[in-house]
Amino acid sequence: MAAILARAGATATAGGVLLWPTGRRPRNSVVVAAVTGPAVPQEGELERPAWSGETPLSRLVGALIAFKPLYSLMKLASREVIIRTAEKSNIPWREMTKKVLESDVYEVFERIRDPSLVYPDYYLNPFHAYDEGNLSWVAAAEAEPATMSIAKRAIPGAPSIEEANRIVRGSWLNAIEEHHLKYSRNCQINDILDIGCSVGVSTRYLAEKFPSAKAVVSA
Incomplete structure (x- = not known):
């Protein structure tokens, strides 16, 4: 994934939102990824993920x-x-x-x-x-x-599973929204690509949070 992002010219914020240099990012789009920091290419065969450490x-x-x-x-x-x-x-x-x-x-x-x-x-x-x-x-x-x-x-003190989910998901959804408002110049979100999203649970929350998005894709 890091290699793909690097070749695309993308970097990631601490909140997991990918940014493209001017002229390369698809207009009116937000990409969410389970990565932080600059994307660094990793090529060749790996016995284990690089994050597993030694x-x-x-x-x-x-x-x-x-x-x-x-x-x-x-x-x-x-x-x-x-x-x-x-x-x-x-x-x-x-x-x-x-x-x-x-x-x-x-x-x-x-x-x-x-x-x-x-x-x-x-x-x-x-x-x-x-x-x-x-x-x-x-x-x-x-x-x-x-x-x-x-x-x-x-969130052990949450009165229900739904409330615990709302609190956990809400924190990063709000972070994404704040980041978008800060850097997008109030552009409407038309497309969302959720990278590293497992079975897409987070993707559903993104679709609900940003209803203006016409295409919400998991990857």
Whole structure:
């Protein structure tokens, strides 16, 4: 992603809004990305994402994960704790996941997928509780209840999940709006590109926040 942004001439603000030099940014558009600071190209094959680092803690975690029997126990235990914690907060984790997996997502995927697209290996390797990596169907189905759980943990005093989400999402939505008003010279937002948005939960909030946008795209 960083390489793509750099080639496009984009830089990112601390709030995650991408800016193009004069004459290169599409007019009346806002791009949101999960990056900060100048975009730096990273080319060639990577064994792991650059952000994973080589700290003692990351090496310890890597060693524990590499030991398959221990990793399996860790995975099952942590997964069950996460789900139980979410359901105690009235997040219907299993119900939401089942609804997605029993929908027509597989048929939709077959219609739109590009067979020539090659995913980086680290997206397909076991990660967190997912043996098939973060691009698995289960990971996708559990993404929304997981984000709801994170919001509730971030705002434990919120009276409801909806209110916790409103507070968490509202902070960065307001930051984007303030940034836009400061630098856009009051131009109307016509297009939004949400980069690094997982399954697009944040994209829906962006569409609601900026109803003038005619095209709201997740990437």
